[in-house]
Amino acid sequence: MRRTVHALAAGLVLAAGLTAPAFAQKTTATIGMRLEPPHLDPTAGAAAAIDEVVYQNVFEGLTRIDADGSVKPGLAESWSISDDGLTYTFQLRDGVTFHDGTGFDAEDVKFSFDRARADESTNAQKRIFEPIEAVTVVDPETVEITLSRPAGSFLFDLGWGDAVIVAAESADTNTTAPVGTGPFKFSRWVKGDSVLLERNEAYWGEPAALTGATFKFVGDPAASLAAMLAGDLDAYPNFPATENLPQFEADPRFAVVVGTSEGETILALNNREKPFADLKVRQAISHAIDRQAIIDGAMFGYGTPIGSHFAPHHPAYEDLTGTYPYALEKARTLLAEAGYPDGFEATMKLPPTTYARRSGEIIASELSKIGITVEIIPVEWAQWLEQVFKGHDFDMTIVSHTEPLDVDIYARDDYYFGYDNPEFDAIIDTLQSEADPKARNALFRQAQDMIAADAVNGFLFQLPKAGVWNAKLKGLWSDAPIQANDLTDVHWAP
Amino acid sequence: MSETAIDGVNRRSMVARALRHPSFLIGAAITLTLLAAALVSFVWTPFPVAEVVIRDRLQPPNPVHWLGTDAFGRDIFSMLLVGARNSLGVAVVAVAIGIGIGVPLGLAAAAEGGLLDSILMRGSDLVFAFPALVTAVMITAIFGPGAINAMIAIGIFNVPVFARVTRGAARALWGREFVLAARVAGKTRARITVEHVLPNVASLIIVQSTIQFALAILAEAGLSYVGLGTQPPMPSWGKMLADAQTMMAIAPWLAIVPGLAIVASVLGLNLLGDGLRDVLDPRLDRTR
Numbered sequence: 001m002r003r004t005v006h007a008l009a010a011g012l013v014l015a016a017g018l019t020a021p022a023f024a025q026k027t028t029a030t031i032g033m034r035l036e037p038p039h040l041d042p043t044a045g046a047a048a049a050i051d052e053v054v055y056q057n058v059f060e061g062l063t064r065i066d067a068d069g070s071v072k073p074g075l076a077e078s079w080s081i082s083d084d085g086l087t088y089t090f091q092l093r094d095g096v097t098f099h100d101g102t103g104f105d106a107e108d109v110k111f112s113f114d115r116a117r118a119d120e121s122t123n124a125q126k127r128i129f130e131p132i133e134a135v136t137v138v139d140p141e142t143v144e145i146t147l148s149r150p151a152g153s154f155l156f157d158l159g160w161g162d163a164v165i166v167a168a169e170s171a172d173t174n175t176t177a178p179v180g181t182g183p184f185k186f187s188r189w190v191k192g193d194s195v196l197l198e199r200n201e202a203y204w205g206e207p208a209a210l211t212g213a214t215f216k217f218v219g220d221p222a223a224s225l226a227a228m229l230a231g232d233l234d235a236y237p238n239f240p241a242t243e244n245l246p247q248f249e250a251d252p253r254f255a256v257v258v259g260t261s262e263g264e265t266i267l268a269l270n271n272r273e274k275p276f277a278d279l280k281v282r283q284a285i286s287h288a289i290d291r292q293a294i295i296d297g298a299m300f301g302y303g304t305p306i307g308s309h310f311a312p313h314h315p316a317y318e319d320l321t322g323t324y325p326y327a328l329e330k331a332r333t334l335l336a337e338a339g340y341p342d343g344f345e346a347t348m349k350l351p352p353t354t355y356a357r358r359s360g361e362i363i364a365s366e367l368s369k370i371g372i373t374v375e376i377i378p379v380e381w382a383q384w385l386e387q388v389f390k391g392h393d394f395d396m397t398i399v400s401h402t403e404p405l406d407v408d409i410y411a412r413d414d415y416y417f418g419y420d421n422p423e424f425d426a427i428i429d430t431l432q433s434e435a436d437p438k439a440r441n442a443l444f445r446q447a448q449d450m451i452a453a454d455a456v457n458g459f460l461f462q463l464p465k466a467g468v469w470n471a472k473l474k475g476l477w478s479d480a481p482i483q484a485n486d487l488t489d490v491h492w493a494p
Numbered sequence: 495m496s497e498t499a500i501d502g503v504n505r506r507s508m509v510a511r512a513l514r515h516p517s518f519l520i521g522a523a524i525t526l527t528l529l530a531a532a533l534v535s536f537v538w539t540p541f542p543v544a545e546v547v548i549r550d551r552l553q554p555p556n557p558v559h560w561l562g563t564d565a566f567g568r569d570i571f572s573m574l575l576v577g578a579r580n581s582l583g584v585a586v587v588a589v590a591i592g593i594g595i596g597v598p599l600g601l602a603a604a605a606e607g608g609l610l611d612s613i614l615m616r617g618s619d620l621v622f623a624f625p626a627l628v629t630a631v632m633i634t635a636i637f638g639p640g641a642i643n644a645m646i647a648i649g650i651f652n653v654p655v656f657a658r659v660t661r662g663a664a665r666a667l668w669g670r671e672f673v674l675a676a677r678v679a680g681k682t683r684a685r686i687t688v689e690h691v692l693p694n695v696a697s698l699i700i701v702q703s704t705i706q707f708a709l710a711i712l713a714e715a716g717l718s719y720v721g722l723g724t725q726p727p728m729p730s731w732g733k734m735l736a737d738a739q740t741m742m743a744i745a746p747w748l749a750i751v752p753g754l755a756i757v758a759s760v761l762g763l764n765l766l767g768d769g770l771r772d773v774l775d776p777r778l779d780r781t782r
Contacts (some may be wrong), residue, residue: 243741
């Protein structure tokens with residue numbers, strides 16, 4: 001009898017123990033990401049994974065980009081722009097401190113921008129700072145930035161992860177121990193596994209609802225699926241395998257939010273080499289690509305076809321998918337005219353993302369129909385950066401360009417796909433000093449038209465941002481106007 | 495095992511034993527099917543194997559596509575046939591490398607003994623000390639992924655296996671009367687090896703081959719699974735499995751078909767090897 005009572009008591013204790021966590025409000029979140037950042041300093045690296053961990057969570061800029069892509073005040077409370085568009089005066093927030101306790105003032109802004117635009121700077125977006133002529137400290141709470149020419153998107157650009165404000169004391173160690181002003185403090189980095197953040201109790205603004213967050217790096221799509229289903233991850237803002245979305249949608253435990261991203265996915269062609277230097281060959285390739293088949297086959301229907309290097313949700317977007325419609329006969333004729341009646345052989349180096357590997361197999365099959373024999377070479381990211389991006393040693397590759405409004409890459413000297421058109425460069429030059437939104441949009445349209453007509457690359461589709469998270473977790477971004485996982489407003493619904 | 499010798503064995507009784515041996519028969523049937531599938535794929539597949547037909551994607555098994563289609567609308571049955579060819583191709587070459595290098599080394603070590611024996615055997619210990627598949631991954635990662643490099647990587651690990659098996663059996667033979675008689679008759683070590691030792695270790699090498707063959711198929715599937723073996727658009731069982739992983743919930747046949755193919759081939763070859771050992775060596779048969 002006594003034993004029974006004990007067993008009963010034990011059972012009760014056990015039951016209480018099991019049910020208790022269900023009542024206690026969860027205050028942390030574990031976020032899944034595909035790639036681990038190489039380091040944690042957003043002002044010293046191009047990897048999107050850096051911004052996806054620290055942007056707006058650990059580091060803040062003068063302005064910040066909101067979930068809908070609009071420019072909001074960040075560390076600058078307000079600003080004024082001179083009539084000639086050359087002088088920006090920023091009024092800084094009062095009472096802001098860095099995570100190490102040091103105060104934030106105008107000197108930090110001057111330090112950050114001077115550091116970013118210095119010759120030895122490793123900033124990945126130096127073009128943001130290129131128009132800056134001088135950064136002047138007016139008083140501890142006022143900074144004046146003078147530009148050498150008007151810069152149309154300056155306020156937006158200052159909201160990028162590359163333009164966040166760092167402190168002179170910690171700038172050199174931000175790669176491993178980032179110190180910013182954001183609502184979360186860096187806590188720990190378990191290399192190969194996760195980065196832990198904890199709430200910054202001394203935050204200048206509304207404190208974050210979460211007491212902590214873990215960014216966990218799960219590279220394998222199948223493992224990501226298992227981790228989500230098991231509840232090991234609370235959210236996967238950029239789920240890599242779209243074929244699993246219906247499974248999540250059918251499960252009431254999860255919310256599936258498919259939003260827009262800035263990722264123009266392209267079949268990049270090495271324009272500086274034969275046969276891709278020939279416009280007719282590039283046109284033939286564009287004609288041989290069946291975009292809808294690629295979206296259906298590689299993305300399980302998620303994705304918007306694009307006909308140029310521009311995001312469909314932008315007001316200046318033009319639908320140019322009809323420039324070179326899917327037409328095999330036309331493609332064969334063009335190839336023959338270019339001197340390749342029997343086609344040719346080419347290699348395709350594919351980075352390890354699901355979209356690239358799958359699209360690559362489909363495109364290889366499509367191109368074989370017009371006689372182009374494609375040898376697929378799978379590469380890892382490091383090899384891709386080394387061989388394709390830096391070394392220009394490739395024929396074709398597939399990659400998604402996830403930076404916002406990045407059509408200007410087609411004007412860069414010696415960029416990896418090697419497009420060189422002075423007329424296009426002139427459009428981008430005008431664009432960079434144009435501040436009027438209407439005029440800017442007209443220029444954006446011209447730019448889109450030109451690269452579409454020149455068939456610089458095979459323009460495939462806009463990458464969707466397929467977010468999957470626990471249905472009770474609220475406040476994550478549905479779109480990705482900038483590379484970020486902003487946790488400021490993230491909270492658990494009761 | 496080391497006493498293997500087929501001298502004096504009646505061939506007719508060997509055939510009779512084979513026909514009575516269930517695991518030999520099952521193993522042989524599976525292996526022949528595999529071989530037939532691989533050969534057929536050279537001349538015929540129901541659909542072109544690399545042809546992507548997106549509108550036909552993810553069809554469950556049906557009268558047109560007997561084993562269904564994958565996410566790109568490719569016919570799974572066709573891929574299975576060509577996959578068999580690729581698996582067998584890699585395995586044949588890998589085992590050939592093992593036999594071609596390992597057997598002569600083993601014979602030489604047994605014949606010469608002494609320092610050469612020590613060097614060769616410690617050398618194979620060294621190769622054995624590395625986990626085979628991990629090193630195969632390393633080799634293909636360094637020299638680039640592809641079927642050829644997979645063959646070489648898997649082949650390298652077959653070398654010490656054959657060297658050891660051959661050396662063990664051959665050393666036992668060197669102590670036997672008929673070899674001593676040959677030595678007394680003045681034959682050179684090399685000649686004795688070729689005329690007397692090799693024929694008597696042959697059956698053992700054949701049995702070991704079937705086992706290594708099964709392991710090579712498994713290794714090829716493993717390398718292709720991690721993307722280091724046969725490259726697309728060439729289908730391979732390992733890659734089919736890898737592609738199927740995230741689609742288990744929506745298209746389970748994508749994983750089941752290549753999975754069963756791998757299991758069946760490895761099982762078949764192991765049964766065949768087991769059976770062959772009994773058939774070729776009647777003395778062992780009685781002990782079990």
